[in-house]
Amino acid sequence: MAKRDAYFDNMKVLLIALVVVGHLIEPLSSSEAYRPLYLLIYSFHIPLFVLISGYFCKEITSSDYRIKVVGSLIVPYLIFETLYSLFDYFVIGAQALRFSYFTPYWLMWFIFSMIIWKMLLPYAVKIRWALPISFVIAILAGYAVDAEYYASISRTIVFFPFFLAGYYLDKKHIDALRTLPMKIASAAVLGAAVLVMINYGSGIRPEWFYGSLPYAALDQPYWTAGLYRIAAYGASVLIGGAVMILITGRPLPYISVLGRNTLYAYLLHGFLVKGLIATGFYETYGESAWTWLLIPFGVLLAAGLSSEWMRVRFAWLLEPNLDRLFKKQNRDGRAEARR
Template identity: 55%
Template sequence: MNTRDYYFDNLKFLLITLVVIGHLIEPLNEDPVLRPIYLMIYTFHIPLFVLISGYFAKNIGSGDYLNKVISRLIVPYLLFESLYSLFDFWIYDRAELKFSYFTPYWLMWFFLSMILWKVAMPYIIRIRYALPIVIGIAILAGYANDAQYYASVSRTLVFFPFFLIGYYMDKSWIEKLRTTTMRIISGVGLILTYVIISSYGYMYKKEWFFGSFSYESLGHPEWSAGLYRVAVYVAAVLIGGMVMILIPQRSLPWISTMGTNTLYTYLLHGFIVLYLTAGDAYAHFTTTTEKLLLIPLGIMLTMVLSFSSIRYLFKWLVEPKMKLLLKHSQSRSNRKSQTE
C-alpha cells in the first residue's frame, strides 16, 4: 500500500525549481525584467522550504534521531562545504584555499542552520510559548550587527520560526483552506502580489528576504526597524500560504517523483551556477528574451538533477552510509521494556 504524500513532493519540486531559478538569475537580479521575478521568489521560497523541513522533523523522540542528524546533515555538510571550497578555489583561481566550516559557503548555510535547528528542537519544544519567543529573538537579532554570516547565526535565528511552525503544523490545516473559493483568492492574490512587486519593488532592498543582514546595514538604524522584519514575515506567510493552497495533492507524472530528490538538486546545482558565473556566461545574456531564457533553463536543470539516475550516481556522496561509524540507538520505549 502506497502511503506517500504526493502533496509535499509536488510542493518540494516547485520550491527547489524556484531555488535553482533564483540562483541562476541572481547575477542579473537588478535587471528591470528579472528583478520582480527574483523578489517574488525570495519573498516566500526560503521560509516555505524551512517550514516543510520542520514538518518532517517530528521524529524527535526516535532513538536514532541524533544518528540521522549526523549521517544526513553533518557529514554531507562537511563533505559539500569542502567540495564547494575546493571548487571555488579552482574555478575562480584563488590565491589561497580556505575551508570555512563555521562560515558556510553560499547555499551551504541551509545545512548548517538545519543542523542547529535539529539539535535545538528537543529542548525548544519543552519551552512554553516557544513560537512567540523565537519570533521575538529573530526580530531582536536584526539589531545586532555581529549576528550575520558567521555560523549562519542570523539566518538560523530569522528562519527558525518557520521551522517551528512546520513542526507544529498539521496537514489538516492546509486541507481546510483548500476550498474552491480559497484557490481562486490565492490565484488572484499571487497575480496581484506580482503586479505590486513589479510596480513598487524598486523601493525596497532584496536583502530583507535573505535573513543575513542587520537592520543598520540595510539602512535602518532606528528603534522601530524590527517592524520591517515583521512585514517580511507577514508577506512570507501570506504568499507562502497562497502557494500551498494551490499545490495539487494528486500524483503528477514526473513531478511527484522528482520531488523526492530535491536534496540532490540543491547540493549539485550550485556547481553549475558557479561554473556559469565564473566563466562569464552571463555576458552573453544581453536582450530581454535571452535573460528570460534563464527561467526555462532553471526548470530544465532542476528536472535533470532530480532524475533518479542522478540519485543513483551520487548517493554515495549525498547520502553516505554511516553504519560502521555510528552506534545503533535504541528507542526509549525499547530500553524501558528491556529493563522491566
C-alpha cells in the same frame, strides 16, 4: 516504508525549481526586467522550504533522531562545504584555498542552519509559547550588528520560527484551507504580489528576504527597523500560504517522484551556477533576451538533478552508508559496537 504524500512532493519540486531559477537569475536581479520575479521568488520560497522541512521533523523522540542528523546533514555538509571550497579555488580562481566550515559557503548556509534547527528542536518544543517567542527573538536579532554570516547565525534565528511552525503544522490544517473560495483568494493574493513587485519592486531591497544581515547593514539603524522584518514575515506568510493552498495534492506523472531527491538538486546545482558566473556568461549575455531561457533551463536542471538517475549515481556522496560509524542499539536502549 511510509507512503509518500504527493502534496508535499509537489511542493518540494516547485520550491527546488524556484531555488535553482532564483540562483540562475540572481546576477541579473538588479535589472528592471528580472527584479520583480527575483523578489517574488525570495519573498516566500525560503520560508516555505524551511516550513516543509520542519513538518518532517516530528519524530524528535526517536532513538536514532540525532544519528539521522549526522548521516543526512552533518556528513553531507562537511563533504560539500569542502567540495565547494575546492571548486572555488581550482575552478573559479579564488585567491586562496579557504575551508570555512563555520561560515557556510553560499548555498551551504541552509544545510548548516538545518543542522542547528534539528538539534535545537527537541528542546525548543518544551518551552511554553515557543513559536511567538522565536518570532520576537528573530525580530530583536536584527538590532545586533554582529548577527551576520558567521555560523549562519542571522538566518538560523530569522527562519527558525518557520521551522518551528512546520513542526506544529498538521496536514489537516492545510486540507481545511484548500477550499474553492480560499483558492480564489489565494490566486488574488499571488496576483496582487506580482503587481506589487512589478510596480514597487525598485524600492524593495531583496536583502530583507535573505535574513542574513542586521538592520544597520540594510540602512535601517533606527528602532523602527523591526517593522520591516515584520513586513517581510507578513509577505512570506501571505504569499507562501497562497502557494500552499493552490498546490495540487494529486500525484503528477514524472513530477511528484522528483520530490524525494530535491537535496541532490540543491547541493549540486551550485557548481553549474558558479561555473556560469566564472565563464563571464552574465557579463557577455546579461543584456540579451536569450537570458530568459535561464528560467526554463533552471526548471529542467532542477528536474534532472532530482531524478532517480542522479540519486543512483551520487547516493554514495549525498547519502553515505555510515552504519559502521555508530554503535548498534539493543532493545533496552544500550549501545554495543558494530562488528
